[in-house]
Amino acid sequence: xxxxxxxxxxxxxxxxxxxxxxxxxxxxxxxxxxxxxxxxxxxxxxxxxxxxxxxxxxxxxxxxxxxxxxxxxxxxxxxxxxxxxxxxxxxxxxxxxxxxxxxxxxxxxxxxxxxxxxxxxxxxxxxxxxxxxxxxxxxxxxxxxxxxxxxxxxxxxxxxxxxxxxxxxxxxxxxxxxxxxxxxxxxxxxxxxxxxxxxxxxxxxxxxxxxxxxxxxxxxxxxxxxxxxxxxxxxxxxxxxxxxxxxxxxxxxxxxxxxxxxxxxxxxxxxxxxxxxxxxxxxxxxxxxxxxxxxxxxxxxxxxxxxxxxxxxxxxxxxxxxxxxxxxxxxxxxxxxxxxxxxxxxxxxxxxxxxxxxxxxxxxxxxxxxxxxxxxxxxxxxxxxxxxxxxxxxxxxxxxxxxxxxxxxxxxxxxxxxxxxxxxxxxxxxxxxxxxxxxxxxxxxxxxxxxxxxxxxxxxxxxxxxxxxxxxxxxxxxxxxxxxxxxxxxxxxxxxxxxxxxxxxxxxxxxxxxxxxxxxxxxxxxxxxxxxxxxxxxxxxxxxxxxxxxxxxxxxxxxxxxxxxxxxxxxxxxxxxxxxxxxxxxxxxxxxxxxxxxxxxxxxxxxxxxxxxxxxxxxxxxxxxxxxxxxxxxxxxxxxxxxxxxxxxxxxxxxxxxxxxxxxxxxxxxxxxxxxxxxxxxxxxxxxxxxxxxxxxxxxxxxxxxxxxxxxxxxxxxxxxxxxxxxxxxxxxxxxxxxxxxxxxxxxxxxxxxxxxxxxxxxxxxxxxxxxxxxxxxxxxxxxxxxxxxxxxxxxxxxxxxxxxxxxxxxxxxxxxxxxxxxxxxxxxxxxxxxxxxxxxxxxxxxxxxxxxxxxxxxxxxxxxxxxxxxxxxxxxxxxxxxxxxxxxxxxx
Numbered sequence: 032x033x034x035x036x037x038x039x040x041x042x043x044x045x046x047x048x049x050x051x052x053x054x055x056x057x058x059x060x061x062x063x064x065x066x067x068x069x070x071x072x073x074x075x076x077x078x079x080x081x082x083x084x085x086x087x088x089x090x091x092x093x094x095x096x097x098x099x100x101x102x103x104x105x106x107x108x109x110x111x112x113x114x115x116x117x118x119x120x121x122x123x124x125x126x127x128x129x130x131x132x133x134x135x136x137x138x139x140x141x142x143x144x145x146x147x148x149x150x151x152x153x154x155x156x157x158x159x160x161x162x163x164x165x166x167x168x169x170x171x172x173x174x175x176x177x178x179x180x181x182x183x184x185x186x187x188x189x190x191x192x193x194x195x196x197x198x199x200x201x202x203x204x205x206x207x208x209x210x211x212x213x214x215x216x217x218x219x220x221x222x223x224x225x226x227x228x229x230x231x232x233x234x235x236x237x238x239x240x241x242x243x244x245x246x247x248x249x250x251x252x253x254x255x256x257x258x259x260x261x262x263x264x265x266x267x268x269x270x271x272x273x274x275x276x277x278x279x280x281x282x283x284x285x286x287x288x289x290x291x292x293x294x295x296x297x298x299x300x301x302x303x304x305x306x307x308x309x310x311x312x313x314x315x316x317x318x319x320x321x322x323x324x325x326x327x328x329x330x331x332x333x334x335x336x337x338x339x340x341x342x343x344x345x346x347x348x349x350x351x352x353x354x355x356x357x358x359x360x361x362x363x364x365x366x367x368x369x370x371x372x373x374x375x376x377x378x379x380x381x382x383x384x385x386x387x388x389x390x391x392x393x394x395x396x397x398x399x400x401x402x403x404x405x406x407x408x409x410x411x412x413x414x415x416x417x418x419x420x421x422x423x424x425x426x427x428x429x430x431x432x433x434x435x436x437x438x439x440x441x442x443x444x445x446x447x448x449x450x451x452x453x454x455x456x457x458x459x460x461x462x463x464x465x466x467x468x469x470x471x472x473x474x475x476x477x478x479x480x481x482x483x484x485x486x487x488x489x490x491x492x493x494x495x496x497x498x499x500x501x502x503x504x505x506x507x508x509x510x511x512x513x514x515x516x517x518x519x520x521x522x523x524x525x526x527x528x529x530x531x532x533x534x535x536x537x538x539x540x541x542x543x544x545x546x547x548x549x550x551x552x553x554x555x556x557x558x559x560x561x562x563x564x565x566x567x568x569x570x571x572x573x574x575x576x577x578x579x580x581x582x583x584x585x586x587x588x589x590x591x592x593x594x595x596x597x598x599x600x601x602x603x604x605x606x607x608x609x610x611x612x613x614x615x616x617x618x619x620x621x622x623x624x625x626x627x628x629x630x631x632x633x634x635x636x637x638x639x640x641x642x643x644x645x646x647x648x649x650x651x652x653x654x655x656x657x658x659x660x661x662x663x664x665x666x667x668x669x670x671x672x673x674x675x676x677x678x679x680x681x682x683x684x685x686x687x688x689x690x691x692x693x694x695x696x697x698x699x700x701x702x703x704x705x706x707x708x709x710x711x712x713x714x715x716x717x718x719x720x721x722x723x724x725x726x727x728x729x730x731x732x733x734x735x736x737x738x739x740x741x742x743x744x745x746x747x748x749x750x751x752x753x754x755x756x757x758x759x760x761x762x763x764x765x766x767x768x769x770x771x772x773x774x775x776x777x778x779x780x781x782x783x784x785x786x787x788x789x790x791x792x793x794x795x796x797x798x799x800x801x802x803x804x805x806x807x808x809x810x811x812x813x814x815x816x817x818x819x820x821x822x823x824x825x826x827x828x829x830x831x832x833x834x835x836x837x838x839x840x841x842x843x844x845x846x847x848x849x850x851x852x853x854x855x856x857x858x859x860x861x862x863x864x865x866x867x868x869x870x871x872x873x874x875x876x877x878x879x880x881x882x883x884x885x886x887x888x889x890x891x892x893x894x895x896x897x898x899x900x901x902x903x904x905x906x907x908x909x910x911x912x913x914x915x916x917x918x919x920x921x922x923x924x
Contacts, residue, residue, distance in 0.1 A: 037153040038083035039146050039162035042090040045070055048165035048182050058310045063115040067123050075317055081161055085291050089142040113823035126305055129298040133291045144279035151178045151280045173205040174196055202238045210237045213273030222272045225265045243269050299324045310478050341875055347497050349490040351399035355406040360418050363400055370429035371395045372500045381664055383647035388441045394496040419447045429453035431503045433472045445487045452529055458523045460507035461653035462515050466816050470653050516810050525853045530650040536867050537645030538684050542546045545683045552629040559622045568616040573622055576601045587613055631678045639665050657838055658813050658845035660871055668872045681921035687879050692916050695923040696892045698874040700725055700912040702757050705843045708907045712789035719908035726750040732786040733779055752779050757840050759833035775897035794836050801835035809842035849898055854895040889914050
């Protein structure tokens with residue numbers, strides 16, 4: 032007969048382990064959830080592996096224990112539980128109750144004591160016991176039938192110990208572990224132990240003498256005068272420490288094992304409600320019994336929640352009319368008025384030439400329609416385009432959609448005109464909370480309305496479209512309430528049309544030049560490889576970290592910076608620290624850069640050139656937390672330009688035809704100008720007003736020399752300080768960047784703040800503001816949440832402070848260039864010019880300009896970019912734009 036199994040979870044220990052071992056997670060209410068998520072995942076894993084008959088969880092109570100009463104300093108000095116963790120305990124307790132898992136906690140005793148008592152009671156009933164904890168103290172409870180499961184590395188790895196493994200691995204029995212701790216003490220519990228005795232000595236003594244008492248009886252046999260003295264002088268403290276370290280196994284607790292057996296009496300409805308509120312979609316999937324459970328989410332405390340039935344497909348009218356003929360489309364268009372809500376499907380192709388619109392889902396008044404695009408297009412292409420324009424370009428119909436930029440792009444490809452959408456729920460969701468991983472309509476509906484949506488089926492798509500209307504009403508109010516109207520309606524919404532146009536236009540590529548560049552890169556890579564082999568005095572695989580490590584740290588005997596499980600680390604941080612140790616290091620770094628450029632931007636670009644010879648990159652508005660645009664497939668914003676070979680990649684980007692040129696319009700030091708405006712620092716403002724070279728000016732101030740005596744090195748170092756300040760740089764990082772001492776770097780920073788005192792004041796104030804509000808905003812009220820700034824971990828908190836300093840600056844710069852893009856595009860259209868914006872790279876706009884429009888476009892772009900804030904706010908410093916023209920992007924830049 033198989034023995035029954037009891038699983039005991041050490042609640043506090045496992046929650047701490049999950050909290051510190053997992054990345055931060057929050058739900059839409061701002062509740063921290065990472066410890067709960069890690070704990071429940073661990074529980075699921077233990078249930079699957081151990082298949083227990085009984086499960087209990089033991090928690091510490093806040094009240095003092097018998098150990099505190101005997102020793103007031105017990106656990107004194109232990110850090111208070113972080114509030115981000117503390118708030119998760121009540122929720123976990125609620126989940127455990129709904130899982131029908133019994134909770135044990137008694138005033139005056141620790142969870143360890145309850146665990147010890149339960150393990151004894153279970154063993155008396157001839158059960159196997161598994162104690163899951165992150166605390167090695169529990170090893171003293173191990174027997175042949177009681178196994179200790181120690182979680183390691185967050186919640187991902189574990190070790191299982193029974194009595195025999197402990198003896199084999201440590202050389203002491205489980206009960207002798209208590210004596211080891213009595214001797215060495217425990218800093219985390221503030222158990223004193225014996226001064227001068229560490230873990231190694233403690234184990235050695237107990238292996239030989241088996242107990243503290245026996246050591247004291249045989250003290251004359253010990254070697255080492257100081258050891259003997261300490262044991263004699265602190266003998267009582269050693270015995271007392273042992274007592275404090277001993278887990279009590281006879282707590283007065285009654286337990287009826289039948290009452291805690293793992294029967295299927297879970298509160299499934301309540302459990303699903305909690306998981307939906309916490310946005311634990313993956314956990315719901317791990318409980319198959321929750322799949323068909325219907326819940327009604329009524330959460331008045333959550334401003335994002337609506338009182339909708341979880342399975343609302345049953346409650347809203349998802350009936351629809353299928354539109355697959357031109358007549359039915361014409362009839363539908365005649366019924367539309369005021370505004371519509373729509374979603375759409377495209378195929379999975381990546382290249383612009385292969386993207387196809389498949390279906391459009393429309394909700395208008397109480398009616399739902401599904402437009403079958405392929406059928407309609409085939410029947411009468413011309414009439415189809417006219418009717419579609421009558422919907423999406425009509426003066427009488429406003430439309431609300433989700434991710435409308437991609438819709439514009441595919442419509443433009445079909446030759447169908449569209450006007451600007453009234454609202455885009457994806458953009459709105461991003462503005463309201465820019466820190467989410469993604470903003471799919473499904474994710475938003477599930478997260479905000481606490482519902483589950485089946486991804487398949489036409490009725491699900493109609494349901495999404497209906498719920499889109501609810502999202503619109505909610506988001507519109509929030510955008511207004513958060514004073515983001517300007518950001519939404521003057522920048523982000525019109526920008527969707529601009530970047531859609533950029534995607535459609537694409538950037539022309541000289542294929543022959545790309546092939547030539549490929550040959551040049553291959554030749555340069557081989558040349559650098561030969562130089563590396565010569566310096567190493569042998570050939571080896573440069574791309575192999577193992578082989579490279581042997582060359583650098585064994586053959587060349589360079590100082591080892593970092594080791595990994597597989598050998599020496601040769602990552603970029605390590606190489607940078609070795610840069611001045613041997614000439615081979617710079618060659619290796621150059622080789623890596625060249626190899627990356629070759630694979631990503633030579634071979635990589637070849638694979639994404641479309642049928643028209645152009646690259647149609649995809650531009651994203653809802654990816655970065657700062658507000659900057661991003662580019663993918665390929666990323667044209669991130670071509671490395673540290674080396675000339677990297678800059679040469681830009682030679683392959685050319686005008687659309689022989690009648691065009693490439694125009695580059697680049698904001699000059701926009702982030703420093705934003706800093707001057709936001710900080711209102713008189714010295715910094717004056718430098719820009721008088722058109723000084725800001726880096727030379729700063730060098731003069733920091734190094735206290737006349738401007739005419741500023742050297743190139745001084746200017747370069749001042750430039751690093753200027754831009755470092757923008758990113759909240761500290762003396763350590765600046766010292767590393769400039770290869771100077773930390774003391775000297777701190778002196779640079781201190782002198783900078785002496786000369787620009789309002790910059791220092793601004794940085795201090797913005798950090799305090801972020802701590803208070805958990806977020807910062809840009810000059811146009813774009814916001815970014817920074818939960819890291821109030822984190823209990825010092826490194827995380829410091830990272831949050833740097834984000835608080837930089838985000839308003841970088842985010843404001845992003846706002847400015849986005850608005851400039853909108854204004855430039857509007858002027859190009861208004862004047863009927865054929866020149867177009869084709870790329871944006873951070874502070875730079877790239878245009879394809881017709882040769883006969885060059886002067887007009889140069890003047891137009893410069894004016895719009897430099898006067899972008901006119902009528903919005905009085906910018907304290909002038910914005911300056913450098914304009915360059917060339918036959919390639921390389922020449923223009």
